[in-house]
Structure formats: structure tokens, C-alpha cells
Amino acid sequence: MRTDFKLYIFRLLFSMLIVSGTSLLYASDEEAPKSYTLNGVILDKENREPVAFATVSIWKGTKFAISDSLGRFKIDNLPAGAYRIQVDLLGYNQYISEEFMVSSSGYFIRAEIEQESRMLNQITVKPKADPFRRFPESPLSQRSIGVQEIERNPGANRDISRVIASLPGVGAVNAGGYRNDLLVRGGGPSENRFFLDGIEIPTINHFSTQGSSGGPAGIIDADFIREVDFYAGTFPVNKGGALSSVLDIKLKDGDPIRNSYKFTVGASEAGLSSNGHLSKRTNYLVSARTSYLQFLFKAIGLPFLPSFSDVQFKIETRFDNRHELTFIGLAGFDDMTLNDNTNGEESREYILAYLPVIQQEVFTLGAAYRYFYGRNTLNLYLSHSYLNNRNTKYRGNDESSVDNLTLKYRSVEQETKFRLENVTRMSDFRVTAGFGADLPQYSNDTYQKIFLAQPVTVNYNSDLTFVKYSIFANANYTSPNKKFSANIGARADANSYSSYMSNPLNQFSPRASLSYEFAKNFYINGAIGKYYQLPPLTALGFKNSNGDLVNKDMKYLGSYQAAIGLDYRSGEGFQFGIEFFHKLHFNGMYSVADSIPVEGKGVNYGFVGNEEISSQLESKAFGAEFSFRWFVSDKLNLISSITIFRSQFKTLDGSWLPNSWDNRRLMTLSGGYKLPKSYIIGAKFRYSGGSPYTPLDELRSSYVAAWDASGRSYVDNSKYNSEYLKQFNQLDIRVDKEFYFEKFSLKLYLDIQNVLNKKYKNEDVLLSTGVIENPQDPYSQQRYIMKRIQIENGTVLPSIGITIQF
Structure with missing residues (x-):
């Protein structure tokens, strides 16, 4: 595409400009010892x-x-x-x-x-620690990600969502797309939960889809991440509400010895951060970032101009060895405007026809208190999250008349959360127990024109407040020689939204897992569990024109899951594993109007779930994952994974159809090598099978009333996901260079995505010419003359990053 070529040229020139300018910083200085x-x-x-x-x-x-x-x-x-x-x-x-x-x-x-639970006798070999950091609670379906994988992941540009997309079982929306939706083991983008130092946060992306997840850019500053624990199953009992994955992000502590500052320019944003201490007992992290993506997009003529900024902080005080208090804050501010200078390019005209103006603010403020007493640790978490989402659209982007208004949407989600956990260590046993209480608040003011069998205007206001509560307990045993571990736990969730949901026994969630080292460094692992997730507030708060809650009979989304695996883990940094998984979802969200899964709609901007929904959807996902990691030395690391899976849902007539993320095959190969003179090179190859798609409904798309309502083509849901796109593959490379001086350090990286310039063809779309072919007919029968547009993505995308630390 012409736009992709311009983006390539602009980024290349921009990269050359910054590299040449940055070289002046160190040209006159002599490198210090490293x-x-x-x-x-x-x-x-x-x-x-x-x-x-x-x-x-x-x-x-x-x-x-x-x-x-x-x-x-x-x-x-x-x-x-x-x-x-x-x-x-x-x-x-x-x-x-x-x-x-x-x-x-x-x-x-x-x-x-940790002290040994009991002293081993002299002839017993002391077990070695696991560098891959597996936990007894989750002996499989769990992965710990270190800073090197985050900092130097080719093609990820230090975005944690894109780093996660390289892990086993994680797919992407339409493969090489620009969004960060996490599709884990055949699950949907709304089935993930995110935690930051134990505090739940609603999203990890800018321009997040309300009622789902995802977005084009990460909101968390990668400089602050110490480690990430990613769970694709065997979820911890204290982190509920997930059916596909839990992302537990752990932040660094501030430096108690010296204060430092860092200026960073990334692929789409620039930021300033500081790491240090306020006193002997208090340390801090703080950062602020702002995007320049809108200037790049405008210069090359893209039809949408996204701008965003975010701030983040952590303040930790250790009053003494037994009392710790941590405050965290995370906020994002997003504004997407439209650029109507299309230069006659049809793909831009299509995007302009349907994309709304988006404004969004999101923040989380939280506190975590830890108290150590005897063999116990008490954790208290208190937080408040806020999301304000506004979408506006005029037909033809003509704001001169209110008659052109097709969408005016404003929704606010707030949630105050409290959680108490107590962890007790008793010899070879570890017991966790606790409870939680949350107060969700939701408001919505919607005016929207849609087209079903005929034009419909949705106009409603909604205010919703209810109480959520949970209780959980877990016990695990690890043998003194670390060869065997067993875990059993349970969780129950309930809320005051409806009488059915208020009974915690209806959402009782047991789980168990085992791990056994049957030969040196060889482990067989198994897990089984039942998990629940509350439907999105957009669905729970949806009202009809009479002001009635339409989805009052909805139930918690549920999932039975089982996994078994075999892996080899060496204390020297070598790991190979294979896992088989099976998931059976029930009480899923089924669109009454479209007779398709609601989650299949949650992979675009805006919002999803604000419609009449039936809790009768059944779906399943099953497959196998192969993973390999080898830290050969401090200079070389190799990582690879292959996933073969299916993801399907059951229709009302009892047949099984593919879900929208049924790519069937995923593969990632990556590696990094540290060269002399502080050069580091890395490469990553990704392969994905094609995504299913639904053929166009050309007749419905051409109706004047239908096109004017949405500004985009309609699909034929009677043929839902009956076709597949072609497979996708991409090679990314990255080169890092580090310079060290007496008072500061300078780090540069060049990241080139899609080096082989592979093209990815999306499904065709229809664009109205604006010419009515039958103006003499009644309005309900009038149709536009349409033209078919081929959408092709994929180009070489270079970007540069600069970090100055002092």
C-alpha cells in the first residue's frame, strides 16, 4: 500500500535524523570503563x-x-x-x-x-533452585518473563503486550495487526486479567476497547518492570475473574543508594523517568510519557491521528523489617482525531467512513500493605480504578448538522477494590486464604443509529452500582527434596446484581495440580480447574428504551479447564516442555440480534457488550504447546514455541463453528546474542495460520439506511466464519548499541519489523460511492452503488529507540 511505503520512508528518515543528532552527544566525550x-x-x-x-x-x-x-x-x-x-x-x-x-x-x-523446611541428611543432594521460577501453585501453563526478554524483544518495541504475544498459545488479531489484543489458548480478548504489584488494573493499553481489552500501544513503562508472571491456566486463587490468562506484573524497587534519571525516545513516544529514594526508608519510581505518533501519521497522510500520554509512579516505605506500605498510580490520556485528507485513497476513505472520534481517560490508584508476623504474611490491597470513554461519529464526518449524528457515546466505569490475603508457611506446606470486596459503578449515555432488519435508534441512559465479594483458600505441599508438589484450592465469587449471581455456590471454583520429578530434571505435571468471570459492565448495564436492564438473567461466564504436560528443566538454563490443554466454556455471551458470539466483536476500537445478550453460548478450545528456552551463556539465549489448537463455539442448532481467533497454528522462534563492544543483536520469526472471517452481505451493505448508520460494510452472519484468510509470517530484527561515559550512559536500538516485507491480505470490504442507484424507490429500499476494496497490510517498518540515563 502507498501509505505503508510512506510510513516506511518517513520512519527511516526520522531514524537517520535522530541517530545523526544523537551522535553529537558522545562524539566529544570519551567512553568510560564499562x-x-x-x-x-x-x-x-x-x-x-x-x-x-x-x-x-x-x-x-x-x-x-x-x-x-x-x-x-x-x-x-x-x-x-x-x-x-x-x-x-x-x-x-x-x-x-x-x-x-x-x-x-x-x-x-x-x-x-527461605529456610529449609527440615535439614536434609548429609547424603542427600541439596535441590537446586529453578531459574525458570515455576511455582507449586502453577506447575504448568505459567511463564516468568525477565527484563532482557522485555527490553530487547525484536518487533515488540518494549511493549509488554507484544512481548507476551511471543509466548506459547498466544495469538494475534489478524496476525500482523497493530492491536495488542491477547488471544490465549483459543480464548477471547476479554478473558484476561492484569495485576500490577498485586493490584488489579483494568487495562494495559491505550485506546482500550471497553468491555474487552487490547489497543494499539502499551500504557506501562517497561523501564519499571522487574518481572512478569504469565498464566495461561492454573490461575492463582487470589487473582480471580480470568478464563484465558492472568498477567502479574511486578515492578522494581526504587534505588535506595542513588537517584537516577532516564530520557527515552521509543517507536511512538518520548518519556522521562526517575528512580531513587526520598529517605532512608522510602524509595520511588516515577515516569511521564507522551506520544508523537499523531505527528508522524499526519505527515504521511493516515486518516486517524492517535495521541496519548501516561504517568506512572510507585512509592514504597519500609517502616521496619515487618511493615511495608506501597502506593502505585497509573493513568492514561487518549485522544484520537480524524484526518480527512485522504488524497483519494480508498482504504483511507473506508476507515474515515466508520471510525469515530475517541477520547478516553483511565487511571488506577492503589495501596498495598504487607505485615510479616511469625510464619505468616498479611497482604492488604485497596485500589480505585476509573475509565471514561467517549466516542462520537457524524455521517460523512460532517458536524454542520445534528441530523448527521450517528453515534454519541459516553460511559464511565469505576471500581473500588479491597482484598485481604494471609499466607502461612508450615513445614512443607504453604496455605493462602483471604477474601475480597469490590464496589463497581457504571454509567452510560448512548445515542446510536444501527441497522438490523430496518433502521433502529438506540437511545438510553444507565446507572448501575452493585457489590461484589469473594472468598478463597489454597494449600500446597512441596517435598523436602523438591521432587513432588501438590496443590489444591477453591474460590467462590458472588455479587448483588441478581439473585442467581448472589449465591456464591453458583460460582464455586475448585482447582488442583500436581508435579513430579520422575527422572533427573524431568517433570510430569497436571492441573484441573473450574473458573468464573463476571460479564462486562457494558452488558450488565445495558437498558432498553423503557429503562429496563435487558440482561438481568445473565450468569457468570464459566470454564472447565484441564492440562497435562511434560518438561525438562535444567538448573543451567535449559528448558523444553510440551503441554496438552482442553477448555470447555459455558454461560458464554451470545448476541440475540446477530446470533453470533459477542466476543467476536471485541477486536476493534470503541466498546462491546452493550446489546441484548443470552448466556447460552458454549465454546471449546483444545491443543498442544511445545516450548524451548536455552540461556546458553550470558551472551546467547534462544527461545521457541509451537502451538497447534482449535477454538470453536456451538451454534443454536448444535453444530460447531470456528471462533474468530481460530488460527490453528502458531510458531515463534527468537534469539539474541551479545557481541563485543556492547553490541547486541536479536531476531524473531513469527508464523500464524489464517484467521476465519465472514463473507460480506453485499445487499445489506448497499442499503442507504444501513450504510449511513454505520459507515462500513456488513457481513453475512448466516455464513459466520466460513472462510479463512491466508497464513501470515514475519521476521523482525533488532540491534542494540550501548555507550558508557563517566556521568551518563547512552543506549540506541534499531528495530526493523517485517524485514522480508511479507504482505498480509485481509478480507475485502465494501465502500459506498455515495451514488444512489435507485433514487426513485422508497428510502427503505434505496441502495448505494458500492465498490469492493482489497485491504493489504505489511511493509518494512524500521524504528529507533534512544535512552539516556544519568
Whole structure:
């Protein structure tokens, strides 16, 4: 496409300009030695006391230190790069940390090590720690992601959603699309939940689809992420409301030794952040970012101009060894306007015809309190989330007359959440128990013209407030030699929305898992569970013209899930695994008007779920995942995954049809290598089978009343998902270069997406010419002359990133 070529040229010129300008920063300065200091402290995880005489070594390295009487240690002369530490001490389990980056500001790490449940005899080999960080509660369907995978993932541009898209079982909307919807193991984009340091957040994307998820750009600053635990199943009992995945994002702590500042220019935004301490006991992280994407899009003539900004902070105070209080904040501000200068390009005209003007604000403020007493840890979480979503559309984008108004939508979602958890360690057992209470509030003011069998105007106001509550408990056992673990748990959710939902036994959610090391480093794992998720507020709060809640009979969405797997995990950084999974969803959302799954609509901008819905949809997903990870050395890492699956739903007549994300085959191969002179190269190859799509309803699309209502073509739902697009593949490469000086460091990266310039053909669309072919007929029978447009995506997309830290 001509637009793609312009975007390629513009980004290339922009990249060259920034590279040449940035070179002036270091041309006159001489690079300083590239060795820095790692500081840290070792604590007993149970009694919170400093641990002396622990051996702290660089994992798979030669440098080490011994902790002093205050638990402190220091390792000097570390070259800049990604590291883990290993902690060994008699009477304690071996510990391997998450990954961290040492740069010009050094790094400070706090390691909490656990005492052995019982002293092993002298002839017993002490079990080694797992560098892949598996948990007894989730021995399979779980993956921990380190900072190196986030920072240097080719094609991801430090966006956590795009990093996750490389994991086993995770698909993408129409393959090489620009959106960040997470489609996990054949599940829909609304079936995911996100947590930030234990506090639930409503979205991780800008321009998020209300009632679903996804969006074009991430809202979380990757500089602050310490580690991400991704669950594609075996969900923790304390993190409810998910059917497809849980994303548990853990933030770094602020540096207690020195304050540092970082300026970053990414593929679409620029930001400034700071990491440091306010006092001896209080540390902080803070960042602010703003996009320049709207200027790039306008310069190359794209029909939509998205601009966004976000702020994020974390403030943590450790009053003493037993009391910790953390405040977090995350906010995003989004504004998408339209650019009507199409230059006659039909694909732009089509986008302009249907895309509304979007304004959206979202924020979460939360506090987490941790109290350590005896063998227990008490966690208290309190947070408030807010979403304000406004969409406006005029026919032909002509705002001169109110008669042209086809959509005016304003909706506010707020939710205050409280959760209490207590974790008790008893010898080889660990018990978690707690409860939660939430107060959702929803308001909606909608005016919308739609076309069903005839033109319909939707006009309603809605206000909804109810109470949610939950209770959960979990117990797991790990044998002293770490060869066997077992887990059993249960959760029950309820709310005051309806009498059926108010009974927690109707949403009782048991789960269990086992793991056994049957040969050295070989594990067989299994899990089974039943999970529930509340329908979106857009559906619960939908009213008809009489002001009645239409979906009062809806039920919690439910899912039976089972998985079994075999994996090999070496303490030296090699992992290979295979998992088989099966999911059976019930009480799913079925559109009464269109007779298709509601979730199939949730992969675009705006909102989804505000319609009459029946809770009678059944769907299933099943398949196999193959994964491979190898940290060969501190210089080379290799990661790959293959997923073969099916995702289907049951129609009202009992037949099974593919879901909109039934790609069937997914594959990712990636690797990175650290070269001399601080160069790092990486490559990632992605393959996806084609997505199903529904053929066009050319007659319905041509009706004047139908086109004027939506500005886009209609599909023939009697042939829902009866066709498949072609397969998609893409190769991305990335090169990082780091410069280190006496007072600051400079990092550059060049990321090139779709190096092979592969094209991806989407389904055709219909565009009105604006000419009525039968003006003499009644308005209800008048039809536009339509033209068919082929939509093709895919081009070479280079971008550059710059980070200056001082």
C-alpha cells in the first residue's frame, strides 16, 4: 500500500535524523570503563532479619561476595548487562533471582531466601533452585518473563503486550495487526486479567476497547518492570475473574543508594523517568510519557491521528523489617482525531467512513500493605480504578448538522477494590486464604443509529452500582527434596446484581495440580480447574428504551479447564516442555440480534457488550504447546514455541463453528546474542495460520439506511466464519548499541519489523460511492452503488529507540 511505503520512508528518515543528532552527544566525550557495581541485601523471608555469611554469586559467572552482619553485599567490576544472582547458605534453600540490568547507575537488589523446611541428611543432594521460577501453585501453563526478554524483544518495541504475544498459545488479531489484543489458548480478548504489584488494573493499553481489552500501544513503562508472571491456566486463587490468562506484573524497587534519571525516545513516544529514594526508608519510581505518533501519521497522510500520554509512579516505605506500605498510580490520556485528507485513497476513505472520534481517560490508584508476623504474611490491597470513554461519529464526518449524528457515546466505569490475603508457611506446606470486596459503578449515555432488519435508534441512559465479594483458600505441599508438589484450592465469587449471581455456590471454583520429578530434571505435571468471570459492565448495564436492564438473567461466564504436560528443566538454563490443554466454556455471551458470539466483536476500537445478550453460548478450545528456552551463556539465549489448537463455539442448532481467533497454528522462534563492544543483536520469526472471517452481505451493505448508520460494510452472519484468510509470517530484527561515559550512559536500538516485507491480505470490504442507484424507490429500499476494496497490510517498518540515563 502507498501509505505503508510512506510510513516506511518517513520512519527511516526520522531514524537517520535522530541517530545523526544523537551522535553529537558522545562524539566529544570519551567512553568510560564499562564496569559497575551491584549492591544488595539478603533477608530471611520469614522473620525478615538480615542474613549474614550468605554466598552471593553471579549466576553462571565467577564473581561473588559474602553478605555482612546486616545482610548487605557488594560485587564490583561488573560489565553492563543482564544478570541474575544465586544465593547459597547452609540451612536455606538455594535462591536464583529474577533477571536485572546493570547499567551506569549500578543496581540494587533485595533477595529474600527461605529456610529449609527440615535439614536434609548429609547424603542427600541439596535441590537446586529453578531459574525458570515455576511455582507449586502453577506447575504448568505459567511463564516468568525477565527484563532482557522485555527490553530487547525484536518487533515488540518494549511493549509488554507484544512481548507476551511471543509466548506459547498466544495469538494475534489478524496476525500482523497493530492491536495488542491477547488471544490465549483459543480464548477471547476479554478473558484476561492484569495485576500490577498485586493490584488489579483494568487495562494495559491505550485506546482500550471497553468491555474487552487490547489497543494499539502499551500504557506501562517497561523501564519499571522487574518481572512478569504469565498464566495461561492454573490461575492463582487470589487473582480471580480470568478464563484465558492472568498477567502479574511486578515492578522494581526504587534505588535506595542513588537517584537516577532516564530520557527515552521509543517507536511512538518520548518519556522521562526517575528512580531513587526520598529517605532512608522510602524509595520511588516515577515516569511521564507522551506520544508523537499523531505527528508522524499526519505527515504521511493516515486518516486517524492517535495521541496519548501516561504517568506512572510507585512509592514504597519500609517502616521496619515487618511493615511495608506501597502506593502505585497509573493513568492514561487518549485522544484520537480524524484526518480527512485522504488524497483519494480508498482504504483511507473506508476507515474515515466508520471510525469515530475517541477520547478516553483511565487511571488506577492503589495501596498495598504487607505485615510479616511469625510464619505468616498479611497482604492488604485497596485500589480505585476509573475509565471514561467517549466516542462520537457524524455521517460523512460532517458536524454542520445534528441530523448527521450517528453515534454519541459516553460511559464511565469505576471500581473500588479491597482484598485481604494471609499466607502461612508450615513445614512443607504453604496455605493462602483471604477474601475480597469490590464496589463497581457504571454509567452510560448512548445515542446510536444501527441497522438490523430496518433502521433502529438506540437511545438510553444507565446507572448501575452493585457489590461484589469473594472468598478463597489454597494449600500446597512441596517435598523436602523438591521432587513432588501438590496443590489444591477453591474460590467462590458472588455479587448483588441478581439473585442467581448472589449465591456464591453458583460460582464455586475448585482447582488442583500436581508435579513430579520422575527422572533427573524431568517433570510430569497436571492441573484441573473450574473458573468464573463476571460479564462486562457494558452488558450488565445495558437498558432498553423503557429503562429496563435487558440482561438481568445473565450468569457468570464459566470454564472447565484441564492440562497435562511434560518438561525438562535444567538448573543451567535449559528448558523444553510440551503441554496438552482442553477448555470447555459455558454461560458464554451470545448476541440475540446477530446470533453470533459477542466476543467476536471485541477486536476493534470503541466498546462491546452493550446489546441484548443470552448466556447460552458454549465454546471449546483444545491443543498442544511445545516450548524451548536455552540461556546458553550470558551472551546467547534462544527461545521457541509451537502451538497447534482449535477454538470453536456451538451454534443454536448444535453444530460447531470456528471462533474468530481460530488460527490453528502458531510458531515463534527468537534469539539474541551479545557481541563485543556492547553490541547486541536479536531476531524473531513469527508464523500464524489464517484467521476465519465472514463473507460480506453485499445487499445489506448497499442499503442507504444501513450504510449511513454505520459507515462500513456488513457481513453475512448466516455464513459466520466460513472462510479463512491466508497464513501470515514475519521476521523482525533488532540491534542494540550501548555507550558508557563517566556521568551518563547512552543506549540506541534499531528495530526493523517485517524485514522480508511479507504482505498480509485481509478480507475485502465494501465502500459506498455515495451514488444512489435507485433514487426513485422508497428510502427503505434505496441502495448505494458500492465498490469492493482489497485491504493489504505489511511493509518494512524500521524504528529507533534512544535512552539516556544519568
